[in-house]
Structure formats: C-alpha cells, structure tokens
Amino acid sequence: MISAAILLPAVAGAAALFGGKALARFLLKATACAHLALVLYMCVFPQRGGYWLALDGAGLLFLVLASVLFAAAAFYAMGYLDHSAAHREAHVLSPLFGTEPQPVFIAFLLFFLASMSFVCASRHLGLMWVALEATTLASVPLICFHKTPRSLEAAWKYLMICSVGIALALLGNFFLTAAVGAREVPLLYDVLRQNAAKLDPLWLKAAFAVTFIGYGTKMGLAPMHTWLPDAHSEAPSLVSALLSGALLNCAFLSMMRVNAVCAAAGLGAFSAKVFLAFGLLSVVVAAALMLRQRDYKRLLAYSSVENMGIIAVAAGAGAPYAAMLHAANHSFTKAALFLLSGNILRRFRSKKIEDVKGLAQALPKTSFLWAAGMLAILGMPPFGIFWSKFLTLKALLGSGGYWAAGLLLFMLAAVFAGVAHPVMEMLRPVEGQSAPEPEKAVFLFPALLLGLCTLLLGVFIPAPVEALLKSAAAALGGG
C-alpha cells in the first residue's frame, strides 16, 4: 500500500512520457486525485510498514502536504499548459513563455511527486538519501522548462549546489555506518533510535554535522541557500510552489530523522544548538535580502528561506509541534502565493515589483487572494502562521533563549515593515489601467483552497489534523 504511493506517480509519469498530450494531461489529473485519495486513506487506516518503507506520523504529515500541494499544482498546470501552448508564437518576442512538449513536463512533475513520496516513506536512511537525490533530478528539467538563459543558469546552479550538498549527506550516511561499527544495527531510523546508546558518539556527531550541511543545502538554510532564490524565481510558478511548499519539507524531514537519532544518543543539546544557529542565521540573511528585494518571486523565495529558518529554530528550541505546524502553514501559504505570482506574471510580463501597478484593477480576484496570502505569510492573525510563529517564540522563551527570541521577533517585525509596503503598492489603483480581464477559475481555485487550509489551521485545527501534527512531532521529537 505504501509502495503504491510511490509507484503510482512513477508509472503514470513513464506512461505520460510515451503517450500523447491528451493522455499525459489526463494522467496528471487522475494521478493527482488518486494519490491524494490514497494518502488520505492511509491517514485513516495506518499502514504497517516493511523493512524499507514505513510511514510514521512525520512521514505521513509531509506526504499529505506534498500530495495536497501536488493536486493543487496539477489543476493549475492544466490552465498553465494551455496558456503556454497558446502563446507559443509569442516566444520570439517574450522569452518568458515558450515551451517544450507538454508530456515531458507532465512526466517530470509526476516523477517529482513519486520521489517526494519516496522520501516521506523511506525507513532506511540510505534509501532516503537515494530518494532525496531523485527529487533534485526530477525537478531540474521542470525548472529549466522554458530553456531561457536565466532558467538554464538557475537550473545548473540548483543541480550543482544541491548535488554537492547531497553528496556530503551521503558521506554523513557512511559516517553513521561507522558509528554503528561492527554492531549489527541496520540504518533504519527507528532501529537506530532504539540502539542509539550503542553508537559511537564521535562518529555520530560527525555524521550529524555533515548531514546537516548536506540536507540543509537542500532545505535552503543560510548560508547554503544560494541556489534557492534563483531556482524558485526562474521556475514556472507551479513548480516554484511545489519546490517551496513540498520539497523543502522533504529535506527538513531527512534532517530530522538524523537529528532524532542524535537526540536519542544524548547529543540533543549539541544538535539543538546547530539548529538554532543556522535557523537564526537564515532568518537574518533572508530578512536582509527581502528588504531590498525588487522581484516579487525572489521575495517569495527569500521568504521561504526565512520560514525554513523559523522551522529550524522551532526544532532547535525543542518545539517539534510548532515546527510541524509551521511547516504545514508555510506549505499551504507559500504554494498559494507562488501560484498567484504566476497569474501576476502572466498579466504583467515582469517579475519586478515596480512594473506591477494597479493589480487590484487588473486582476481583482487574484489581488484579493495575493493580499490575504501576503498578510498570512507575514504572520497576521487569524492565519495559521501567526500561531506557529507564536508557539516558536514561546518555546524559545521557555527554554531561556531570550536573545534568540528577541532577535527573531525583531527580524519578523523588520520583514513585516519592509515587505508590506511594496506589496500593497502593487495593489494600489493607478489611472489609465485597462479594464479587468476575466480570470479563469483554474488559476484561482487551487490558491483559494490552499489559502483556506491556512486559515483553517489558524482559526480551528480539526481533531484529526491535530492528532496527525502531534504524532509527527512525537515521531521526530527524539527520546
């Protein structure tokens, strides 16, 4: 059953590659729905894992997030691909919209889903590494889909930096093997945790450091984040949504798997410090670059660095529940915002904030959702992000990190002050703006539904969701 969540999109992807355009499009929609249904079924009826694959609370939570985001992106993709195809002739004039055959794009989208599901469901740390590297490989062709010079540069940077990072994480896996030594303990995360006391602490520490750098690169923590703004801003918007909302989580999950072993071995104080330091650094770096940002997609990308930093801080402050809640909130909100940024880009043909004027007149519905999403990501109540940020701060204060809490609060305030103004400026009506164009539902509903999820997490967390978040936190909490 668990393997079906991986095989289904993988097989559909292969079929899409060799089938025609119509088949590929059907497969994308059908697989997205079937995958979501399958994942929700597994939430209701927990599955017994095998040796290689298993789903604990954390794996299940991130699998649900990936699946929901993918479904939203898949439906958005229908409209997106139509638009790309319709604007093929404009390719010569505008390098922004010109495209390769759709089936290839759809196939790699499905492979991407398969590899992300694989990461979430891996029980063996070596296999998890394989899966995470596969996510990079599946997403590279998606980023440079348009084959523009800028997207090629971004994709190459992404491929090289993440591959090197992941290669370091592989070294970390071998260090873990060394920590196990001659004792016959397989690299299964739960078995490792049970036998953590038997592991060699020096090797384990080395393994944690190297995997942290490796997976941290993929997660976008500063100072290893340099690929992230380029890849997120150059990729088609629906791909950016998946990268930011689903892929970064997968890297975080991998990191937390190793962290849980360290915590069980009594190295929790050391690993918590590392998480705190890199988390805070990410927030600071992202805040500094967001304040001067002139490109709205890069703004969203740096906001992802910031939010990954907050998640790392929450993990370091010993608040895994806050980290899980924030990860879920960030996924929904950021994916919605990236999908909307695609609508703005299609209308204004520019990613510069200053080129977007009179958004509220030109695209009234998009602009409403965009404003709400921005308020959500900046941490305004009643959206869920407010609560997860609040819980993170509370945990920091509770663990005596007054300086860290102060710094975090200051940075959040600075980002709010710096970002709210230019974003609202985009909305402000201008004279001479053309009448609103009809906005297609396919470009709005995915973002609307994702936004409602964030709102729901802020207003009232339903009991089953609460249980899932709690079990995810328990699975990664160490001990």
Added chain:
Amino acid sequence: MNYFELLAVIVILCDVALCAASRLRAMIRAAAVQGAALGLLAFIKPVTWEIVLLSAATIAIKAVLFPWLLNIAREKSKADEPAPYVGYNFSFAICAAMFGVSVWLSHRLDVATTLMAGAFFTVLAGFFVIVSRKSAFSQAIGYLVLEGGVYAFGMAMPNEAPALVELGLLLDVFMAVFIMGIMVYHISREFEHADMAKIAFLSDLEDYD
C-alpha cells in the same frame, strides 16, 4: 603493496592529474581511469553477485559511458576550456595541501588506510574542481569525482552497506550525470560556450533587463 593499495594509489594519482589538467580531454581521461579503479575496488568487499553487478555498473558508467558522452559534447560544442579561477600551478599546491589534510583526517578517525585517505582526498579534489573551474563540463566532472570519493569511503568502511542502497545510489549518480549532460548540452547550445562565469544573470542587487 597489495592489489587494493595499488588501486587506491591510482585513485589518488587521478585526483592529482585532474587538479593539474588544463585540457578538458585530460580531465575526462583522468576521471575515466579513476572510475575504472573505483569499479575494481568494489571487490574489497566479500564477493557476492551484487558486488559483481556494482563493480560492472560502476565501470560501465564512470569509465565508459560518461567519458564517451562528455567527449561527444565536447567535440560538438568546440568550446575552449576557459582559464580557471585558480591557476594550474597554484591548483597543484592546493592539491598537495588537500592530500595532507586527507591523511591527517584519516589518522584522526583511526582508519588510516591508503584508501581512506584517498577517499577524503577525492572528495576534496572533486569539490575543488567544482569551485575553481568555470566551464560546466569541468564542474560536471568535479561532481562525478566528488561522488566517487564518497563511494570510495563506503568501500573503505569495514561493514557492508546493503546492495539495494548501493545500486540505488549508482542509479542516482547515473541519472545525475545524464541530466548534467543534457544541461551542458542545452547551455552550450544556448550560449555557444559553457563558461559559467559568463552566465551570471541572476542577482539580488543589480538591475537586470
């Protein structure tokens, strides 16, 4: 000196050749020879059919397929290798320093075999090539070498990694190299060169188009 020591020395010499090579062709050749040595190194483990498969696949991919693909791409693009960020003589000096660090590191970790030092050295050398060379070709070779170093580390460890994971890893490397090859092809077609130092449009602060 036994057979595996000899292979480890070959791996190390290939790293040196790679760091000091000025021609792309020489780099590809060094990486190919190293790939063959790494493939044979798999027999350091107890011989099972999985190990034979792993060895054969490693040699096929690293010593035959990848050099072949790279050579085709190199001839197609006809691009000259741009001068690196770090000069060749200085690269050589850095190379010596990295080797010293690797030997020290392997002593530090109580596993001071030639292969272990060679593994660390290969990781460092691959990393150095990636950051110091400008062309996308060299960077892809650097990645391959870096990954080869991690693989060599796995071979130097006394315990066995499950064959499934090893093969999955190899599949990933194969795909990574394949995708890098496609990317290099697109980059050199789009720009008529593969000098990544000149392909830098993306920035936070500078104005663009």
